[in-house]
Amino acid sequence: MSVSYILDSASILSSESQSNIPLVDLSKPDSRHLIVKACExxxxxxxxxxxxxxxxxxxxxxxxxxxxxxxMSDKEKAGPADPFGYGNKNIGANGDVGSVEYLLLKTDHSFNFHKLLQTPEKFRSALKDYISAVRKMACEILELMADGLKIQQRNALSKLLMDEQSDSVFRLNYYPPCPMLDEASVNGGEGSRIGFGEHTDPQIISVLRSNNTSGLQISTRDGSWISVPPDHTSYFINVGDSLQVMTNGRFRSVRHRVLLANNNWRPRVSMIYFGGPPLSEKIIPLPSLVKGKEESLYEEFTWFEYKSSAYSSRLSDNRLELFQRIAAS
Structure with a gap:
């Protein structure tokens, strides 16, 4: 089913009551336990x-x-996204659309940034500093996860992001200001615009920050949607599909989306670091998390195989379903 561009108010009613999003202070000694609990x-x-x-x-x-x-003519010089570069509205190659402009970039030093901005050196410097800092944070969080899961090799997860062949990417999303939409006005002015349709992230971990504009929602275990209050000084962490497999389903990747109110005159800007393993890395449950007679819930696959499958699917598809050995619970 294709992603609808307009969502009426009844379909987002459950999102209006904000839940208590887990909060982790990375400076506190109990952070590893809070991270595990939040991921579960x-x-x-x-x-x-x-x-x-x-x-x-x-x-x-x-x-x-x-x-x-x-x-637009200048921005389009950095596109079309293949998948890297500038994209507008089209999300992937399978018909998904959203009210979003974006830049998708590789994080390794060999990537050609020169075509992206009129001041590429300044942009590259900003990217280098920022990506280095968020990657360091992501690795710290993954090592705290390992501590909380009692994994003997503390860098079992973080080493995949630090590997020179790590297939990590960085994305800048821009959601334009959203005055009253004609389509929404026809429906009584109650519509909301889909900025980015519901999906899970295929990588290990996602590190998200946005400006102080709302829109992000996550799906809870009972299938209801809750709004995430914006906080431009903090970061939000998503469990990705690969981490769900590596923890044998103990952690679950979170479905999320961006919905924009139809009377919002401020743009929303978000930046996401997607921490991915090397393309040849086998994605399997960590041995210490499969105990006794417990079986792996997933067939063995490489990150390249999963990435290829994920990017040929629709946003809302359950991408892990093809690799499940037995039903995950």
């Missing part, structure tokens, strides 16, 4: 005292806003 119950949590310098955050946001403020 939500697949999602908020972190404070994350260590990313505020000047790195403000600079990358400034660069993003400068780019997305350019005339």
């Amino acid at each position: 119950e939500f697949g999602f949590f908020k972190v404070v005292n994350h260590g990313v310098p505020p000047e790195f955050i403000s600079e990358i946001e400034s660069q993003a806003l400068s780019f997305f403020s350019l005339p």
Whole structure:
């Protein structure tokens, strides 16, 4: 089923009551236990005292806003996304659309940034500083997860992001201001615009930050949607599909989406670091998390195989279903 561009108010009613999003202070000694609990119950949590310098955050946001403020003809010089580069409305190659402009970038030093901005050196410098800081935070979180799961090799997860062949990517999303839509007005003015349709992230971990504009929602275990209050000083962490497999279903990747109110005159800018393993890495449950007669819930596959499958599917598809050995519970 294709992603609808307009969603009426009845379909998002359950999202209006905000739940208590798990909060983890990375400076506290109990953070490892709180991370595990959040990953088991939500697949999602908020972190404070994350260590990313505020000047790195403000600079990358400034660069993003400068780019997305350019005339369309200039932005299109950085596209079309293949999958890297500039994209507008079309999300992937399978018919999904949203009210979003984006830049998708590789995080390795060999990637050609020069075509993306009129001031590529400044942009590259901002990217280097920012990505280095969020990758460090992501690795710290993965090592705290390992501690909380009592995995003997503390870097069992983080080493995949630090590997020179790590297939990590960085995405800048820009959701334009959203005045009253004609389509929504026809329906009584109650419509909301889909910025990014519901999906899970295929990688190991996602590190998200946005400006102080609402829109992000996550799906809870009972299938209801809850709004995530914006906080431009903090980060939000998503469990990805690969981490769900590596924990043998103990952690669950979180379904999420972006919905934009039809009377919002402020743009929403988000930046996401997707921590991925090397393409040749086998994605299987960690041995210490499969105990006794317990079986792996998933067939063995490489990240390349899963990535290829995920990117040929629709956003809302259950991408792990093809690799399940027995029903995950």
